[in-house]
Amino acid sequence: xxxxxxxxxxxxxxxxxxxxxxxxxxxxxxxxxxxxxxxxxxxxxxxxxxxxxxxxxxxxxxxxxxxxxxxxxxxxxxxxxxxxxxxxxxxxxxxxxxxxxxxxxxxxxxxxxxxxxxxxxxxxxxxxxxxx
Amino acid sequence: xxxxxxxxxxxxxxxxxxxxxxxxxxxxxxxxxxxxxxxxxxxxxxxxxxxxxxxxxxxxxxxxxxxxxxxxxxxxxxxxxxxxxxxxxxxxxxxxxxxxxxxxxxxxxxxxxxxxxxxxxxxxxxxxxxxx
Numbered sequence: 101x102x103x104x105x106x107x108x109x110x111x112x113x114x115x116x117x118x119x120x121x122x123x124x125x126x127x128x129x130x131x132x133x134x135x136x137x138x139x140x141x142x143x144x145x146x147x148x149x150x151x152x153x154x155x156x157x158x159x160x161x162x163x164x165x166x167x168x169x170x171x172x173x174x175x176x177x178x179x180x181x182x183x184x185x186x187x188x189x190x191x192x193x194x195x196x197x198x199x200x201x202x203x204x205x206x207x208x209x210x211x212x213x214x215x216x217x218x219x220x221x222x223x224x225x226x227x228x229x230x231x232x
Numbered sequence: 233x234x235x236x237x238x239x240x241x242x243x244x245x246x247x248x249x250x251x252x253x254x255x256x257x258x259x260x261x262x263x264x265x266x267x268x269x270x271x272x273x274x275x276x277x278x279x280x281x282x283x284x285x286x287x288x289x290x291x292x293x294x295x296x297x298x299x300x301x302x303x304x305x306x307x308x309x310x311x312x313x314x315x316x317x318x319x320x321x322x323x324x325x326x327x328x329x330x331x332x333x334x335x336x337x338x339x340x341x342x343x344x345x346x347x348x349x350x351x352x353x354x355x356x357x358x359x360x361x362x363x364x
Contacts, residue, residue, distance in 0.1 A: 145289075157285045157289035161277050178277055179312070180311070184335050
């Protein structure tokens with residue numbers, strides 16, 4: 101009965117479903133930015149079962165490692181904030197010393213710059229190859 | 233051979249050592265703010281062993297649950313950023329709809345407001361009781 105929060109649905113494109121999480125691409129070409137959403141009803145990390153958390157942390161680590169290797173990022177930022185969207189979701193963001201927010205966190209630093217439609221399609225296909 | 237990064241040492245007070253992480257209190261009375269530092273050499277979450285990650289996510293969940301219950305917070309923010317301090321560390325921050333950064337992330341929102349010495353001592357003692 102999993103339903104993605106409307107705000108996440110509006111701001112992202114679906115990439116793939118992993119065993120626990122739906123993997124989304126944030127529609128912001130400024131940063132290669134994934135969002136992992138456990139298909140569970142939860143607000144906080146401590147709301148899900150320990151067995152799910154064990155899967156979650158491995159899915160986060162996999163997303164982090166793949167995104168860093170694939171984009172040659174300088175750093176990966178991982179965060180579960182949820183102050184605006186209460187559905188538990190984890191940001192996994194490739195950061196570059198040359199990006200407009202560096203070294204600050206990305207939120208609020210620069211307005212989202214949606215992908216052009218060909219670029220968005222290309223990015224999703226590339227991510228499906230490396231995350232599939 | 234674990235050594236805490238100098239910047240973390242300067243900005244925090246040590247609370248307790250858990251099986252994997254050193255638990256620190258950020259010296260900023262604006263938010264109840266813990267930092268968990270795995271006693272490993274690592275920059276990214278995907279740098280540590282999977283067995284350590286399984287422990288890490290449970291330590292994060294415990295810190296999150298205890299901090300939320302103890303402070304009656306509205307939300308907990310969890311983040312591993314590391315753009316400034318490269319030693320892997322995880323922020324666990326109690327957030328309130330009344331806090332000065334809400335609903336934005338805390339970084340850069342308000343200058344750190346160090347605890348008075350009696351308040352700092354009281355907070356550390358309280359945290360040791362609930363996290364011990």
